[in-house]
Amino acid sequence: METRELTCIGCPMGCQLKVQIDQGQATEIAGNTCKRGEVYAKKEVTNPTRIVTSTVAVEGGSSAVVSVKTNRDIPKDKIFEIIQEIKEIKVQAPVHIGDTIVSNVAGTGADIVATKEVK
Amino acid sequence: MLNYDIVIVGGGPAGLAAAVSAKENGVDSILVLERDQELGGILNQCIHNGFGLHTFKEELTGPEYAARYIEQLEEAKIEYKLNTMVIDITEDKTVTAMNRADGLFEIQAKAIILAMGCRERSRGALNIPGYRPAGIYSAGTAQRLVNMEGCLPGREVVILGSGDIGLIMARRMTLEGAKVQVVAELLPYSGGLKRNIVQCLDDFGIPLKLSHTVVDIEGKERVSGVTIAKVDQNRKPIPGTDKHYTCDTLLLSCGLIPENELSTSLGVEISPVTAGPLVNESLETNVEGVFACGNVLHVHDLVDFVSQEAKAAGKHAAAYVRGGARHLLFDGEDIPIVAEGGVRYTVPKTIHPQRMEENHTVRFRVGDVYQNCYVSVYLNQERVIHRKRQVIVPGEMEEVVLKQEELKTFPNLSQITVKIE
Numbered sequence A: 001m002e003t004r005e006l007t008c009i010g011c012p013m014g015c016q017l018k019v020q021i022d023q024g025q026a027t028e029i030a031g032n033t034c035k036r037g038e039v040y041a042k043k044e045v046t047n048p049t050r051i052v053t054s055t056v057a058v059e060g061g062s063s064a065v066v067s068v069k070t071n072r073d074i075p076k077d078k079i080f081e082i083i084q085e086i087k088e089i090k091v092q093a094p095v096h097i098g099d100t101i102v103s104n105v106a107g108t109g110a111d112i113v114a115t116k117e118v119k
Numbered sequence B: 001m002l003n004y005d006i007v008i009v010g011g012g013p014a015g016l017a018a019a020v021s022a023k024e025n026g027v028d029s030i031l032v033l034e035r036d037q038e039l040g041g042i043l044n045q046c047i048h049n050g051f052g053l054h055t056f057k058e059e060l061t062g063p064e065y066a067a068r069y070i071e072q073l074e075e076a077k078i079e080y081k082l083n084t085m086v087i088d089i090t091e092d093k094t095v096t097a098m099n100r101a102d103g104l105f106e107i108q109a110k111a112i113i114l115a116m117g118c119r120e121r122s123r124g125a126l127n128i129p130g131y132r133p134a135g136i137y138s139a140g141t142a143q144r145l146v147n148m149e150g151c152l153p154g155r156e157v158v159i160l161g162s163g164d165i166g167l168i169m170a171r172r173m174t175l176e177g178a179k180v181q182v183v184a185e186l187l188p189y190s191g192g193l194k195r196n197i198v199q200c201l202d203d204f205g206i207p208l209k210l211s212h213t214v215v216d217i218e219g220k221e222r223v224s225g226v227t228i229a230k231v232d233q234n235r236k237p238i239p240g241t242d243k244h245y246t247c248d249t250l251l252l253s254c255g256l257i258p259e260n261e262l263s264t265s266l267g268v269e270i271s272p273v274t275a276g277p278l279v280n281e282s283l284e285t286n287v288e289g290v291f292a293c294g295n296v297l298h299v300h301d302l303v304d305f306v307s308q309e310a311k312a313a314g315k316h317a318a319a320y321v322r323g324g325a326r327h328l329l330f331d332g333e334d335i336p337i338v339a340e341g342g343v344r345y346t347v348p349k350t351i352h353p354q355r356m357e358e359n360h361t362v363r364f365r366v367g368d369v370y371q372n373c374y375v376s377v378y379l380n381q382e383r384v385i386h387r388k389r390q391v392i393v394p395g396e397m398e399e400v401v402l403k404q405e406e407l408k409t410f411p412n413l414s415q416i417t418v419k420i421e
């Protein structure tokens, strides 16, 4: 049994949630004002995910970097691995919005795609 | 001298949406002037996601959101000039601008839309003692350096101010390999979104210290450390609460102010609360035919609302160009909207029952955190809106919707009041 404290992100209220975790499952949630807190807490303790945004170096372009994102949310504990992987790469200009820069980044199944045009 | 029906100053999301909307409303002669080398404004450096949920029902990054509007502008074949700085606007709507190719030039406009956005409060305005060593950046400058130029301004960072830019930069610098030691916030609450506090600070174990400020900055050539102390209710540092942090960089995220030098010299009346123009329901300033929208009008946290506001400004500017001084065409008076009981301001500041939309959105911000309260609207003494709210915070813009039918038929309407109860 483990207890974790979380801040709900459902609204500006930011309820302080206390979650009892047993074998990776939320067994008891306290501190929430509404249902959203419960849903959030369950997801946060069992499978927290995030969209990662960063930049990738560009060669021969109008800008030194191009902004990128994961095309879907990835497990939170993979953030740094993804950042490490995309730090290693350089792409050639031009780059278009939506271009895939890395597929299946850090084995997450998500792709890194460009979010800006670089000529 | 060049001639255009509508000149738009600023090519950020506000200027872009205003231009597209003016065109849709029947004006073809439009020119957008942008001092930067690309359109999109501040969105180009906001590479994080969280834009456009209201407009496109999907979560875009800043550059992606900008690109959608730039595409619309290109499709509508609206003219724009980049690297072009507007330096003066006169009351008869002569715009003076300059760029490398054309030098100094003048444009005669029939209507003008101000869409210059805002800038960050500088350190000078913050009054932190100590030398002025290198290594002190506004959070927005750091954002531009990292996200657009690809360079990291420092390795060990302290951030003062917990607005969204500060929070976003805490995460961004961390991902780029810097160590963000602490985020200090003068107020007892953060102006940033809860989501940003969780996903930018908590995710990376970065502490947020509320009611704290920087009391000393060390280092002569380059920042070598800062001292942070707790403050009392009067925001004065409490002796004995000092804590020292070794760092090479201090980021300041201390709020934004609308950029209104041009507006002021043009004679536009500015609100002391928002630092933006005072406008009527058509987003027209006291100078006839001069409209304002976006962050130059009041600081927005959601770009979707900037685009909505700009769309309205574009529509009204187009109507002005087509019909001349519209406010002469309607009977009746502008009704003032009074902000009371925790409401700091409203945009618009006045509303004309004949000129308003059928359902007219009035946006406002509160000055403090309110829980279990009501947002109320009064027409004269009569309460017409009383909406229960669990929480309202200064960091998030609020709105109420006024109904034209109700305003038009209300006997002897002389004042509208928006307040928190």
Ligand SMILES: Cc1cc2nc3c(=O)[nH]c(=O)nc-3n(C[C@H](O)[C@H](O)[C@H](O)COP(=O)(O)OP(=O)(O)OC[C@H]3O[C@@H](n4cnc5c(N)ncnc54)[C@H](O)[C@@H]3O)c2cc1C
Pocket: B009, B010, B011, B012, B013, B014, B015, B033, B034, B035, B036, B040, B041, B042, B043, B046, B049, B050, B051, B052, B084, B085, B086, B087, B115, B116, B117, B118, B140, B143, B164, B165, B168, B259, B262, B293, B294, B295, B296, B299, B300, B301, B302, B303, B304, B306
């Ligand atoms: C760091 C940061 C993070 C944000 N995060 C989010 C978010 O997650 N989600 C969200 O929805 N919103 C977010 N916002 C808010 C949103 O991005 C802004 O409200 C919006 O970009 C404002 O648009 P604007 O066109 O009014 O101003 P700007 O984007 O600032 O554009 C103004 C333009 O005018 C130009 N200009 C100014 N003066 C002149 C002149 N004299 N001559 C010519 N051109 C001129 C400037 O160069 C600039 O391009 C964020 C804002 C910031 C600053």
